[in-house]
Amino acid sequence: MTAAAKTKSSAVEPHAAALAQTAQKLTVSHLNFFYGMHQALYDVSLEVEANRITALIGPSGCGKSTFLRVLNRMNETVKGSRAEGSVFLDNDNIFDLDITLLRRRVGMVFQKANPFPKSIFNNVAYGLRINGLCSRWELSGAVENSLRRAALWDEVKDQLHKSAYALSGGQQQRLCIARALAVNPEVLLLDEPSSALDPIATSKIEELLFQLKRSCTIVVITHNMQQAARISDRTGFFLLGRLVEINETATMFRNPSRTETEDYITGRFG
Amino acid sequence: MNRLARRKLVSALMFGLTGICTLLTISSLFFILGYLLWHGIRSINLEFFTQLPKPPGEVGGGMANAIAGSAEIIFLATFIGMPVGFLAGVYLSEYGEDKFSFVVRYATDLLNGVPSIVIGIFAYALVVVPLGHFSILAGSVALSVIFIPIAVRTTEQFLQDVPHAFREAALALGAPKWKAIATAVVPAAFSALATGMLLAVARIAGETAPLLFTSFSNQFWSLSPNQPSASLPVMIFTYAISPYRDWHRQAWAAGLVLLALVLFINVSARLLLPRRVFK
Numbered sequence: 001m002t003a004a005a006k007t008k009s010s011a012v013e014p015h016a017a018a019l020a021q022t023a024q025k026l027t028v029s030h031l032n033f034f035y036g037m038h039q040a041l042y043d044v045s046l047e048v049e050a051n052r053i054t055a056l057i058g059p060s061g062c063g064k065s066t067f068l069r070v071l072n073r074m075n076e077t078v079k080g081s082r083a084e085g086s087v088f089l090d091n092d093n094i095f096d097l098d099i100t101l102l103r104r105r106v107g108m109v110f111q112k113a114n115p116f117p118k119s120i121f122n123n124v125a126y127g128l129r130i131n132g133l134c135s136r137w138e139l140s141g142a143v144e145n146s147l148r149r150a151a152l153w154d155e156v157k158d159q160l161h162k163s164a165y166a167l168s169g170g171q172q173q174r175l176c177i178a179r180a181l182a183v184n185p186e187v188l189l190l191d192e193p194s195s196a197l198d199p200i201a202t203s204k205i206e207e208l209l210f211q212l213k214r215s216c217t218i219v220v221i222t223h224n225m226q227q228a229a230r231i232s233d234r235t236g237f238f239l240l241g242r243l244v245e246i247n248e249t250a251t252m253f254r255n256p257s258r259t260e261t262e263d264y265i266t267g268r269f270g
Numbered sequence: 271m272n273r274l275a276r277r278k279l280v281s282a283l284m285f286g287l288t289g290i291c292t293l294l295t296i297s298s299l300f301f302i303l304g305y306l307l308w309h310g311i312r313s314i315n316l317e318f319f320t321q322l323p324k325p326p327g328e329v330g331g332g333m334a335n336a337i338a339g340s341a342e343i344i345f346l347a348t349f350i351g352m353p354v355g356f357l358a359g360v361y362l363s364e365y366g367e368d369k370f371s372f373v374v375r376y377a378t379d380l381l382n383g384v385p386s387i388v389i390g391i392f393a394y395a396l397v398v399v400p401l402g403h404f405s406i407l408a409g410s411v412a413l414s415v416i417f418i419p420i421a422v423r424t425t426e427q428f429l430q431d432v433p434h435a436f437r438e439a440a441l442a443l444g445a446p447k448w449k450a451i452a453t454a455v456v457p458a459a460f461s462a463l464a465t466g467m468l469l470a471v472a473r474i475a476g477e478t479a480p481l482l483f484t485s486f487s488n489q490f491w492s493l494s495p496n497q498p499s500a501s502l503p504v505m506i507f508t509y510a511i512s513p514y515r516d517w518h519r520q521a522w523a524a525g526l527v528l529l530a531l532v533l534f535i536n537v538s539a540r541l542l543l544p545r546r547v548f549k
Binding site: 077100103116126129179 | 435437439441442443445453
């Protein structure tokens with residue numbers, strides 16, 4: 001009887017066992033966000049699971065970028081912005097953490113590759129240097145390690161002292177990922193990291209994210225539905241500042257529980 | 271038909287007029303250059319750069335002390351004005367979003383427009399009167415007051431040109447704001463900033479009025495900042511209005527040297543200006 005009940009429940013919720021095992025890296029509850037008088041996010045609650053890729057999809061202006069930029073408090077650079085609710089990184093409320101410490105733990109990669117006008121080496125070393133690491137020997141070890149993690153080492157190892165602008169767009173974006181990885185973030189946020197790249201460069205980034213989730217928790221915004229389906233473990237759908245639905249990616253794309261989600265992913269709007 | 275012809279005629283006339291005005295504009299520069307070169311080049315010799323001025327009536331002598339004095343005054347003025355102007359510019363660009371910075375910006379523009387002789391009086395009251403005598407320091411203070419507003423606005427402008435993405439990248443790596451400015455924003459604008467500073471140096475190099483009653487003049491070597499000193503612009507002024515033919519000759523030479531110096535600084539500043547590396 002007990003055994004039968006167990007079987008039944010696991011048939012209904014096939015992911016229950018997996019969910020119980022995965023730790024919640026980020027726990028967002030009842031998050032509201034305002035730019036001045038304008039409310040950009042309404043009561044968003046979700047959990048980001050450790051060492052998995054969470055994709056956020058939704059039409060332009062739906063608040064997914066705002067949401068992402070709340071997670072490392074980048075939005076606080078916008079004057080008059082304000083957040084309500086709580087976001088926990090493990091057991092720390094991010095709004096109570098020192099902002100620089102938070103950003104070292106939660107790294108970010110932007111839509112457009114934004115390397116500094118410095119050499120490849122100095123780009124990757126930047127985050128380490130500002131955190132006080134100066135020994136040449138330690139730096140070069142860390143730079144190599146980060147470039148390897150970003151799958152860029154083999155392409156640039158002989159030109160570390162060339163300007164970052166000598167690289168192609170896709171390489172520049174991987175350089176930015178390497179730069180973010182150098183400070184060993186626990187979470188990596190990516191805001192449409194491949195929207196400006198061609199399909200080959202895009203597939204390299206996707207492969208890379210797949211590798212990275214072993215050591216990092218990843219949240220990625222994408223406009224590309226196929227990309228979300230390809231790379232992510234979980235997908236969240238934003239619409240008009242609200243989180244409509246978040247679920248396992250397979251479930252989300254095969255069997256969304258909300259009609260808005262289905263309309264969006266089947267291309268009926270957005 | 272007739273009307274059309276008239277229109278064409280007016281158009282041609284106006285076009286010709288704009289051309290003539292353009293020509294007038296650039297020809298005044300070349301006229302000054304040519305005239306100075308014509309009179310100056312004949313008076314320039316090694317003596318001019320190595321000897322002290324001779325008393326009136328004696329032929330020969332040079333302006334070595336004025337050249338050195340000018341260099342020292344300009345150097346000191348830059349030494350005072352550059353850090354103040356630079357840091358105020360950083361404030362306006364990176365922190366200035368409130369009403370206060372609007373006031374600062376406006377005040378800076380006003381200061382930029384204050385007649386230089388008035389700035390000379392200011393330095394006279396501020397430095398000369400308390401010390402009781404003219405000095406290089408007083409001249410430098412006067413020139414630094416001219417230097418500062420130029421440095422402020424160019425710094426602000428060039429830092430504003432740095433893409434916001436660099437600031438975000440640095441902040442996202444956990445840099446505190448001041449560190450992001452010091453290690454990502456300012457280095458990105460470095461050569462542009464150097465250009466701006468050089469142009470400010472070129473601007474103060476030719477100022478005469480503020481020096482007349484601050485650093486004054488001197489017949490002898492005096493490199494102590496606490497002593498009055500000769501300077502090229504003041505020497506030009508003094509020699510040009512003197513009744514001696516040989517002094518007029520030297521004034522032309524000094525004018526040529528000063529202009530060459532300013533042109534040199536200007537041209538090297540333009541060469542330093544980076545090709546736009548960031549999009």
